[in-house]
Amino acid sequence: MKKILTGIVIVAVILLVTFLLAGFLGPHGFTMSRSIVIKAPKAVVFKNISDYNNWMKWSPWADLDSNCKYEYYGTQGQIGAGFKWKGNDKAGQGDMNTTAMNENDSLISKLTFIKPYPAEAVAGFKLEDADGGTKLTWSFSQSYTFSQRPMMLFMNMEKMLGPDYEKGLAKMKEVSEKQASSQPAYEVKEIIWAAHTYLADRAVVAMKDLGKVFMEKMPKAFTNIIQKNKLAMEGAPTGLYFTWDTAKGETDMAVAMVVKNAIKVYGYTTVILDRSRALMVDYYGPYDNMKGAHDAIHQYAASKGLKLKSPAIEEYVGDPGVEKDPNKVLTKVYYLIQD
Numbered sequence: 001m002k003k004i005l006t007g008i009v010i011v012a013v014i015l016l017v018t019f020l021l022a023g024f025l026g027p028h029g030f031t032m033s034r035s036i037v038i039k040a041p042k043a044v045v046f047k048n049i050s051d052y053n054n055w056m057k058w059s060p061w062a063d064l065d066s067n068c069k070y071e072y073y074g075t076q077g078q079i080g081a082g083f084k085w086k087g088n089d090k091a092g093q094g095d096m097n098t099t100a101m102n103e104n105d106s107l108i109s110k111l112t113f114i115k116p117y118p119a120e121a122v123a124g125f126k127l128e129d130a131d132g133g134t135k136l137t138w139s140f141s142q143s144y145t146f147s148q149r150p151m152m153l154f155m156n157m158e159k160m161l162g163p164d165y166e167k168g169l170a171k172m173k174e175v176s177e178k179q180a181s182s183q184p185a186y187e188v189k190e191i192i193w194a195a196h197t198y199l200a201d202r203a204v205v206a207m208k209d210l211g212k213v214f215m216e217k218m219p220k221a222f223t224n225i226i227q228k229n230k231l232a233m234e235g236a237p238t239g240l241y242f243t244w245d246t247a248k249g250e251t252d253m254a255v256a257m258v259v260k261n262a263i264k265v266y267g268y269t270t271v272i273l274d275r276s277r278a279l280m281v282d283y284y285g286p287y288d289n290m291k292g293a294h295d296a297i298h299q300y301a302a303s304k305g306l307k308l309k310s311p312a313i314e315e316y317v318g319d320p321g322v323e324k325d326p327n328k329v330l331t332k333v334y335y336l337i338q339d
Contacts, residue, residue, distance in 0.1 A: 030140075030141065030142050031139065031140070031141040031142075032139070032140055032161060032162065032165070033124075033137055033138060033139035033140070033165075034137070034138055034162065034165040034166055034169055035135060035136065035137040035138070035169070036135070036136055036169040036170065036172070036173055037130050037131055037133055037134070037135050037136075037173075038133050038134045038135075038136055038172065038173045038176050038177060039131075039132065039133040039177050039180065040133055040134060040176040040177050040179065040180035041133075041134065041180060041295055041296075041299055042104040042105075042127045042129070042134045042295075042299075043104050043291065043292070043295040044134075044176050044179050044180050044183070045127060045134045045136055045172070045176050046103065046104045046105075046107070046127060047077070048172060048175060048176055048179075049107055049125050050076070050077045050078075050081070050098065050101060050103075050107055051076040051077050051081075052072055052076060052081060052082065052083040052096070053072060053076060055083075056070075057171075057175045058168060058171040058172040058174075058175045059168055059171075060164040060165070060167040060168035060171065061091065061164065064087065064088070064090040064091040065087035065088040065090060065091035067087070067088070068085055068086065068087030068088070068091045069085065069086045069087070070083055070084070070085050071083060071084045071085075073097075074097065074098075075208065075249060077246070078098070078101075078246060078247070078249050079098050079099065079100065079101055079247050079249075080097065080098065081097065081098050082095060082096055082097025082098060082109075083095075083096060083097075084096075089116060092113060092114070092115045092116050093113075093114040093115040094111065094112055094113040094114050094115075095111075095112045095114070096109050096110070096111050096112075096123070097109060097110055100247075101246065101247060102247075103244075103246040104127060104295070105126075105127055106124070106125060106126050106127065107124070107125045108122060108123070108124050108125075109122070109123045109124075110122060111123055119142065120142070121140060121141065121142040122140070122141050122142070123138070123139070123140055124137075124138070124139040124140075124141070125137070125138055125139075126139070129302060134176075136169065136172065138165055138168070138169060140161060140165070183292060184292070186281045186283070186292065186293050186296035186297075187281065187282070188279055188280070188281055188296055188297055188300040189279070189280045189281070190277065190278075190279060191277075191278050191279075191280050192275070192276075192277060192278070193273070193275060193276045193277070193278035193334065193336055194275055195272070195273065195274050195275045196235065196258055196272070196273045197258065197259055197260070197261065197262050197270065197271075197272050198238065198240065198254070198256040198257065198258055198259070198270070198271040198272075198273070199221075199225045199256065199257050199259055199262070199263070199265055199268040199269070199270060199271075200240060200254035200255065200256035200257075200268060200269055200270075200271045201217050201220075201221055201254060201255045201256070201267065201268055202240075202242075202252070202253070202254035202269055202271075203252075203253070203254075204250055204251070204252045204253075205250060205251060205253060206249055206250050207244075207246075207249050207250060207251055208249065210251070210253075211287070211288070213253075213255070214239070214255060214287075217255040218237055218255050221237070221255050221256070221257050221268070222237065222257065224265055224266075224267070224268070225257045225259065225265055225268060226257060229263060229265070231259060231260070232260075233257075233258070234258040234259055234260050235258030235315065236258070236315040236316055236317045236332070237255075237256075237257060237315075237316045238255075238256045238257070238258060238313060238314065238315050238316070239253060239254070239255060239256070239313075239314040239316070240253060240254040240256050240271060240311040240312070240313060240314075241253045241310070241311050241312040241313075241314070242254070242310045242311045243310065244312070253311075254269075254271065254311075256271065271311075273311075273313075273336065276336040276337060276339075277336070277337040277339070278334050278335060278336045278337055279297045279300060279301060279306070279308070279334070279335050279337065280297075280332060280333065280334050281293040281296055281297055281332075281333045282330060282332055283330070283331045283332070283333055284318075284327055284328060284329065284330055284331075285326060285327050285329065286326045286327075286329070287331070290314070290331060290333065293331075293333045294312065294333060297333065297335050298335075301335070301337075306337050306338075307337070307338040308335040308336065308337060308338060309335075309336050309337070309338040312333070312334070312335055313333070313334040313335070313336075314331055314332070314333055314334075315331065315332040315333075315334070316331055317330040317331065317332055318330040318331065
């Protein structure tokens with residue numbers, strides 16, 4: 001019996017020493033990435049990444065469990081947005097949420113796996129201009145605890161995850177290129193912008209409240225500036241966007257009226273935009289779909305090596321109260337070129 005116990009102790013010691021050595025010598029973490037070039041604008045690709053509702057269109061794991069349950073939370077497309085999933089043994093259970101992003105450039109998400117085994121990781125996306133389209137790089141990184149390192153000596157994570165990433169990127173390319181081909185092509189024009197003087201109600205507002213802000217402030221601006229001072233309209237009602245911070249979900253903007261000469265009106269500031277070269281797009285459609293027009297101007301500027309300056313300018317030429325078809329409502333979008 002004594003020999004048996006001694007043997008058990010020796011085996012236990014050997015296993016413990018082996019485990020400790022494996023813990024010290026095993027990998028401390030794992031990082032990999034895969035890339036693909038997609039013939040679609042950055043904005044199209046980025047939306048498919050940042051809005052988790054769109055992941056089912058291209059995720060390599062979407063077909064692991066047709067009964068998998070998803071719960072989306074936060075404001076999709078912004079920091080803090082995420083989703084939770086709970087499925088079968090293949091799909092597992094976990095949570096993913098956006099921790100950092102730079103619109104149309106990069107996004108970082110935290111992954112928390114609950115089943116089949118607890119773990120944490122970081123997924124990253126990087127978008128770059130390439131061959132008239134977008135080069136998308138999808139990365140994965142994970143740190144291993146001391147107790148995880150022995151097991152990871154016998155696992156080839158690159159072989160396990162690499163094919164899934166390649167499958168997902170191929171699907172992303174298919175989905176994004178199809179979306180891009182169905183989007184309207186915007187004609188970007190280089191023009192000379194005449195000097196404009198505005199009286200503006202300027203404030204930092206939440207992007208989600210923009211519709212409400214315009215509904216409230218535009219009629220007041222027309223009444224307080226134009227009607228009360230018996231002025232002629234020198235141009236269309238205008239929105240000026242000095243910043244657009246997707247990380248905070250807010251914009252420094254102004255509801256403005258064009259005037260011939262600056263006058264003092266309580267609650268309104270004067271904004272003067274000097275004569276300048278500019279880029280312009282005629283956009284027809286609902287206000288909440290105008291992002292494509294802005295993206296077209298930014299892409300044109302990047303292709304020509306032009307630098308743009310704030311504010312971005314939207315002239316609301318069409319009146320949705322008169323024109324009942326929203327696709328016929330005209331908004332002129334301008335960006336002044338920095339000399």
